[in-house]
Each structure stands twice: as C-alpha cells, then as structure tokens.
Amino acid sequence: MTATEIGAPVRRKEDFRFITGKGQYTDDINRPGQSYAYFVRSPHAHATIKSIDATAARAVPGVLAVLTGDDLAADKVGGLICGWMIHNKDGSPMKAGAHPALAQGKVRYVGDHVAVVVAEDYATARDAAEKVVVDYGVLPAVVDMNEAVTGKTVIHDVAPDNRVYDWSLGDKAATDAAFAKAKHVTKLHIVNNRLVPNAMEPRAAVGDYDSGTEQFTLYTTSQNPHVARLVLSAFIGIAPEHKLRVIAPDVGGGFGSKIFIYAEETVCVWAAKKVGRPVKWTADRTEAFLSDAHGRDHVTDAELAMDEKGRILALRVKTKANLGAYLSTFSSSVPTYLYAPLLSGQYDIPAIYCEVDGIYTTTAPVDAYRGAGRPEATFVVERIVEVAARELGQDPTAFRRRNFVRKFPHQTPVIMMYDAGDYSASLDKALEMADYRNFGKRKRESARKGKLRGIGFSAYIEACGIAPSAAVGSLGAGVGLWESAEIRVNPVGTVEVLTGSHSHGQGHETTFAQLVSARLGVPIDQVSVVHGDTDKVQFGMGTYGSRSGAVGMSAISKALDKVVAKGKKVAAYVLEASADDIEFKDGRFQVAGTDKSLAFGEVALQAYIAHKFSGQELEPGLKEGAFYDPTNFTFPAGVHICELEIDPETGVTTIERWTAVDDFGHVINPMIVEGQVHGGIAQGVGQALLEGARYDANGQLVTASYMDYAMPRADDLPSFQVGTTVTPCPSNPLGIKGCGEAGAIAAPPAVINAITDALGHEDIAMPATPQAVWKACQKAARKMAAE
Amino acid sequence: MASVSMTVNGKSVTGNVDPRTLLVQFLRENLRLTGTHVGCDTSQCGACVVHVDGRAVKSCTTLAVSCDGAHVTTIEGLANGTELHPMQAAFREHHGLQCGFCTPGMIMTAVDMVNRKGSNLDEHTIREELEGNICRCTGYHNIVKAVAAGAQAMASTGQKVAAE
Structure with a gap:
C-alpha cells in the first residue's frame, strides 16, 4: 500500500466498525457496578418549587439516592455557565440569570431538572421518579417574545423585562443617511422557525468515581470533551482538571447540540461520588426534545435600500432572538457575533446596521444549531435580495451579480474581512448545472399538468474556523478558538495523530489520516487518529463551526512540518550530511543531488534507537505538537438553486432539482465533503418545509416526538447535484475553508425563494407545510382574481 | 420475571x-x-x-x-466472519453513513427491502421503503445509492439474509 493523495475520495477508515455494529457510543459503555439515573422534570413552564418529598421514592427497593438542587448547593457545585459575554448598547454587561443543574426554588421550562433518582436499574429509577412529590406554585408561562419584554412575568429577577441584552453592530448614522437618499426600499418581516437538532444518538452520560485515586471519569456525548472538562472543573467545580477525565467515544451526530455542557452530565459525574457507584443516564427522545438546546427562533424586520439601478446602498435589521429560559453555553453569541457580521452576504453593501434583543422565555434554552447565526443571517439577506429584485423587475441572478463583492480582500461594514472568493464563478457554474436557460420551458410544462413550478436562489456566505483567539476574545468569548495536534511517530514508522477536534460523523479518522499519509508518504492504514479523550489528547477546542479542517488540520499540518524538520536532522546524522542538504519527498529523506536516502520508517527507527547521534546534540524520539491559531475567519461561499413543483390542489411541494456549487477552498476528501453538503441541505430543506418546534400558550412543547415534529425522511428529498469552485483560503496553510454547515445555511432561502416564485411572489413562512402552501395558493389565486 | x-x-x-x-x-x-x-x-x-x-x-x-x-x-x-454482507460493503463504498448511529437499522431495513422487493430497486421505491428509518447526517442521497448498489450485489452473489 502506498501513500494516499490529497483530493482522493478515500473510503472511510471508521466505517468498518459502524457497519458491523461495533461502534462504541456512550450508551454502549457499561461500567462495573453501574447504576442508572432518571431525572424528575418540571411539567410546568414556570413555577416555584414549594417542596420536594422524596420519601416514597427513596423507599422503592433498588433506589440508591434521590438528589435535588439543595444537595448540589450543599456540595457547592456551581451552576452551568454561558461562555460568551455580550454587552448592551450602553456598554453594560448582559443580564444572565443563574442556571443550576438541578432547580433551586424555581423551574423555568417544561423539562427543567428538578431532581434525579439513582437506582439499580433504569426501570426502577423511572418508576421511582413518579413517586417524587413536588409541590409547585404555578406561575404564568411566557412563550411569546413580545409578551416577554413587557415584563409582566419575570423569569429571572436579574432581567426585569426578560431582556438578556440589547445589542447592536454597525454604523447607524451612515445607514440612516443611505436610506434617506435611497430610490427604492424593500421591507421584509421574517420569522426564522425554532428547530430541534435531533442528532440520532440521544445525549447520554456515564459518571464514574474512583475513591482510591480520587479520580472522576465522565463518558459523554460531546463534540468538545476538553471544553466540557474545563467547564466542569473551573466553573462548576466538580473536580480539578487533573482529577477529571472526559471521554467522548463515538458520537452519533451533534449539529451543535453536543457542544454544550448540560445539567445531566454534570449531575451524573457528581452523583457517582455521592452514591459510590458509576451512574449512567441516557435520554429518551422525548427528553431530547424537551431539554437539548434548540436552534434558531428569530423574528426580524429587515429593510434594504437601493439606488435607481438596483445597487444596494444599505441594510437595516432589527432582530428579536429567543434564548429560552437559561443561557446555554454559547447561546449569547449566536444571534450576535455569529449572526450580524454575516449580514453583508456576498454583496458590497456600504452601510449596515443591526440591532438584536436577546430575550428570555419559558422555553428550552436556544443555542448553536448547524450554522448557528449564519443561517439566520443568510435567510435575511437572501430573502430580501430576492424580493428586492422582484420589486425592481430584475432577474434575481442579475440583481445579485450586480451587487457581488468583486475585489478581495473586502472589508464589510460589519467586522468581516473577506479574504478570497469568486462569487460570479459559482453562480455561473450553478446556473449551467441547473439548466436555468430552459427553466421557462419546464415551468410551462408543469403548468400544462396543473402544477406550479418555481426556482429559488441562495448565494450564501459563512464565516468558519472560527477565528483568531485574540479577535474572539475582544468580542467577548471566554475561550480561544485555536486547535492543537500532536504527531507521534512510532519506532516502526507508524503514526498516531492526536487531535483536539472530535468527529461526530465527519470522518476525521479518514481525512486527517489522509493528510498525514500524503505528507509523510506513509500508507493510510499505518496512520491512526486519536481523539475524544482528555487523558490522551492534551487539550483541544473541539468540533463545531466547520473548524476541524481549517483549524484542526492546520494544527496537524504545523506539527507535520516539525516532524519533517526533526526527521531531516536525524537523517543528516545517519547519512553523514548537513541537515540543510536533506530533502524530504515521497516518504524519503534524501541528500540533495545524491542517491543516498532513507525511508521515513528508517528515520523513525533511527530517531528512537539514537545510535547515530548524541542525545546531547539532538533529542531522541520523533513526536511533535503544535497549536494553531487562525489568522482570520474562513469564508466558504456558494450558490444553491432549488427548483420545485407545487400541486395547488393539495399544497404538496416536490423538490425537482437541487443544484449546489460551493467554494470550500482546497478539498482533502471530496467524497466526505459532498456528504457534508448533502446532509446540510437536508437539514435546511427540513427547516424550510417540515420542521418547527411549537410551544402552546402554557409553555408545553407540543412537538416533542417524531410523531409531531416532522423530520426529513428519504421520500421528502431529491438527490442533489453538487459541484465546486475553488479559491484557496489564504489564511491557513492548507487553503481549506470548511464545509460542514454550508448546506444548512444555503438551503432555507433557496426553498422559500422557489416557493414564492411558484406562487407569484406570495410570501410564506417556514415551515412551508402542505397546509401552509395550500393556503398561500388560495390567497394568491384570490389576489389574481381581484386584479 | x-x-x-x-x-x-x-x-x-x-x-x-x-x-x-x-x-x-x-x-x-x-x-x-x-x-x-x-x-x-x-x-x-x-x-x-x-x-x-x-x-x-x-x-x-x-x-x-x-x-x-x-x-x-x-x-x-450479518457479516460472514470478516467477509462483509454486500449491503454492508455497499454502505461503505457509497459513503452511506456519517455518524453511524442509524446505520445498523438502515442496513437491516435495506436487506429486508431486497428480500421483499427484489434486487432491481429504483430510487422512488428505495426512498418510500426507507420511510421508517431516519438519518440526520447524510440527506439520504448516498444511502439511496448504497441500497441500490447493495441490492444488485446481493443478487450477483446470490445472498439472502444471514442466519435465517
């Protein structure tokens, strides 16, 4: 077997265990003497806890403990934290209420954690939980954001009008001035529907405590086990970091929802010491719906100012963001710094001003979900440019093209410095692939069958990576957003790659090994990737924000440079040459201009036996580490085109063609990248057509199962045409931009633009279910009849 | 008990x-x-x-x-020792899985589909037959390709479901 090339569709190394049932997810792990936890959750959206009587539950045979918020407080276990400080317009800090892992005095959403029952088996814990008697003083639920800000019902005393922050970005005066001289203004009211992430593996945790070594171990479904350890140690105070090992084994999808540090894992690791037994908890799907952090949930009013030719002059945006009942780990950043800086889209917009109110409601916490802020921004931009083009009577592709950013680097008025791109190239390729030229013909054919055909565009941009640590620090982040890597070369020349990134489906074991194989000339089956264990990997920031390629692999690349440099020194001793004269190519260290060379494996062995050099001159061994801090965000961008057909009799929408052309910079494994695009589009189409989390006026989640929350299924989706253009990313050594979130960002406006095109520009909210589409068809028909 | x-x-x-x-x-x-x-x-x-x-x-x-x-x-x-069932092999070859959590159920459903419907499965049939299996990662595109290819491979190897 030879080395693997960058750019080859290498089949995944991790697949064998998954297709044979040998994957190891958290719920597959069982510790000797393990007990089981079941959480007593609030049935009310908002209530005081007058008393908790656990006498009957404790008397159930097999129950080991019933623990409440009072026990947490007595043990001085800290509350869950929000790791991104946002400041109000007046410079004051956001108003964050306390977030205990088990409620203390009050519950604030249905599913809030009141107590935990630990028992010999799951069924006993669950049965006993029903015997815990909680006396609630029911308070009014506040589900609607407009009602919340009246302050009639206060959720956290620290925020009397339930406003966490009122924040703004951009130049208000310049934006207002641009609107004053505009020839045309397009206005749009937008609801970005609330979603439930729904990774197929429900969250789970196993806490373990060794009283002999005073060592805690937590197995958990995490995208970032080191950050979980940091928070559990430094803020929640379970144990110092060197006494807490966090292991995230195989993780069955995350999409953001497994970034956060939740109450359940905190309680399991704490309770393990308390009851002196390992404690396991696995969510059922209803619990996942109730207590996983949700996504999106914005209400926005946007205005776009244009000159007489349709050149964009300014964008003004006012958004209300529902943050739920508590601030989840990164929730505050999602509708602010992950949102407003993307409002320039792919366009050269001289002035932008955005105001965001973050609002508490008595609903589950809302945090990052695939795209996190960027889908919300893209939906605003791509809907309003489409509507603007229609109002001006211009072709929506021509309108976009006229306003595209053409020169790079490009400084937007909202923080971002776009470093590279060719937006027209992606648009051209997408139009060709989608056969836009003949769309009119297809539309007429549909009309003959009594169907309405529409086409919708989405020219999205996102910011990935996420960013230089100093930059995010200045914006309020509590952590740096670099990544680490370590390359351990064994004496026989096989390689272990330790990374702080953590795959939850992205195929890191393949892509990362592919990079190492290509760079060191080692066969890919001799490279293994180690991740997800704080005892093995020194530290890492984890996987989210499409960062594992651009940042995680850049760290690996940097460590590989060091391995090659050290290898050259070793080879120089063995080959009796100067290190400066050693070249490394195709897996061999060679003295330039001679036939004297050593294979990579031979140099590794020489590095470890250390017979050919003095240990005082050169350290034995071949192991190098690196921390890579990005120099900028990366800016993947592209064009997605949705073509669909509506049956006006039933309102059923069928996607007929999907074209995606994305510029992700250089691609290591195109098979994996295309898979990421497919999955992202499916989630975006799900948001546009099917999915929506609904709370009733009492704060009950009425969409808390797969019977009520419409997940995209195989027969809801088409096959996708996926293409790429390439402008290498100039800010990292591999030229990678990131691909994980693109589809989910691009898809929703493409779908809604296509539906509104089919309906003769009648607006429609997401999810555009058959009922909603049918109603819109009726409304459009009435309007046409009246005209 | x-x-x-x-x-x-x-x-x-x-x-x-x-x-x-x-x-x-x-x-x-x-x-x-x-x-x-x-x-x-x-x-x-x-x-x-x-x-x-x-x-x-x-x-x-x-x-x-x-x-x-x-x-x-x-x-x-499903596998015969270290020799994968054709449907397992097809899921790997066509990148029909990402996080792998839904994959065992998908593969078992796909094999059953072939047993009931034969090995010439068109895209529409496969998508309808997968109605009861949810995947959040792949968008189903590559699962559909994998099932079609796996069905063909099952026919050519004369394979029926293992351990019946």
Missing part, C-alpha cells in the same frame, strides 16, 4: 427478564449486542431494526418474551 429463549445470530440464548423488557433491551443489555440502537421512543426512527424470523421489525416496540423461540438476526450477525 419471565424466561425467554431464542436464537440470536445463530446462537441459542436464554434469559430471565422482567416481562416488560423490550427486545432491544434484551439484545443490548442482556446479550451486550450494542450494535442495535435506540433513537426514539415512538417507533419512528428505525435505528433499532433487526430481523425476527426473516422479517424486519423495530426491536424497540417488540417485547423480548414475544420472541420466545424466534430466530433473530442483528447487525452483528
């Missing part, structure tokens, strides 16, 4: 279980066959699909005691 005996992946097994024990719990907890997963609580997602007497069932809504005397095949029993 109730006694239950069945053949799982060709081996006779016996257990003494709480009568409310589900087949998936018996497989995962008593037999430690953790390849069969639980992704929901309403029989919707299909992560738990196994074969009982040659038919695909959702093991999360099947009582273990109702399978007394049955032949059960799980994802762990």
